[in-house]
């Protein structure tokens with residue numbers, strides 16, 4: 001095969017597409033002189049929470065902080081357990097630990113998200129007094145079955161804290177993720193479907209009391225300036241990020257549609273290829289933050305694509321329970337084989353709104369010229 005131009009996740013085209021609008025938004029913050037928790041942050045909180053379909057949005061410094069503050073506001077503390085999956089960003093487990101609680105792992109299924117059947121069986125047979133919350137992760141932009149999760153949570157008296165850090169705009173039954181649980185966390189890390197020019201995050205909820213707690217917790221526990229009524233942290237959103245995100249939010253649905261179209265191209269083009277395509281293509285629950293395929297010779301494929309200038313990513317090479325820092329530290333319901341197998345086989349192909357169909361065709365053609373090792 002001939003060499004092809006380098007194809008990888010690119011952040012710059014997103015900037016180039018809206019250069020004038022973004023520059024003007026940033027300039028206006030610089031001119032205004034209000035850099036933290038100012039008018040841009042207020043406006044973005046209103047606009048993003050409206051977009052998700054909830055009444056409250058609280059801008060914070062990262063997705064990690066959005067999760068920590070959500071857990072704290074729900075009262076998760078030392079001795080508690082929070083149900084989640086091991087096949088996710090390590091941040092998902094770190095945040096539970098940083099409240100003094102422990103993650104309790106349930107395996108994933110083919111969708112790379114929590115196996116609802118296993119969750120249900122665990123709750124029926126083994127739930128303990130320590131279990132306080134479910135933290136579903138909408139991984140790769142795929143919406144978890146939130147009807148099932150919220151109904152189980154109601155039945156067993158558990159909080160639902162959605163990790164929507166990879167799923168801005170994804171829908172489950174025509175309702176955006178982030179609007180289903182008691183509370184939800186978003187990350188605006190630059191590579192996300194809605195990405196800032198640095199770190200930023202948001203908590204969204206319909207619960208005014210949780211929102212009030214988080215507004216205090218994100219700034220030293222203040223309700224009034226310099227009076228700490230709770231033990232908070234410093235996790236404030238800055239106005240330059242909010243201004244950038246307000247511009248990009250206007251294009252988010254359109255950008256997600258462009259990703260979905262590219263995923264369609266991949267899905268058709270890879271039909272007879274040697275790789276396994278995401279098994280969940282048919283429903284409308286995906287906004288393709290990642291288009292992740294599988295192969296038992298994943299490393300061979302990655303190397304082959306790299307030789308042809310196509311940069312891919314492995315998200316995630318190790319599930320949390322096998323990470324050196326966490327091995328043997330957390331409990332799970334039965335084995336976690338699907339998470340382990342997925343981590344060995346998964347590979348994210350390039351996908352971003354400004355990518356052309358022609359580029360996706362090059363990726364497809366290259367994969368179709370590859371022979372896996374048996």
Ligand SMILES: Cc1ncc(COP(=O)(O)O)c(C=O)c1O
Nearest residue numbers: 062063064089091165187188189
């Ligand atoms: C699933 C998931 N949870 C949590 C986070 C943490 O977000 P942040 O990097 O903004 O702290 C991320 C982002 O990397 C993520 O992908």
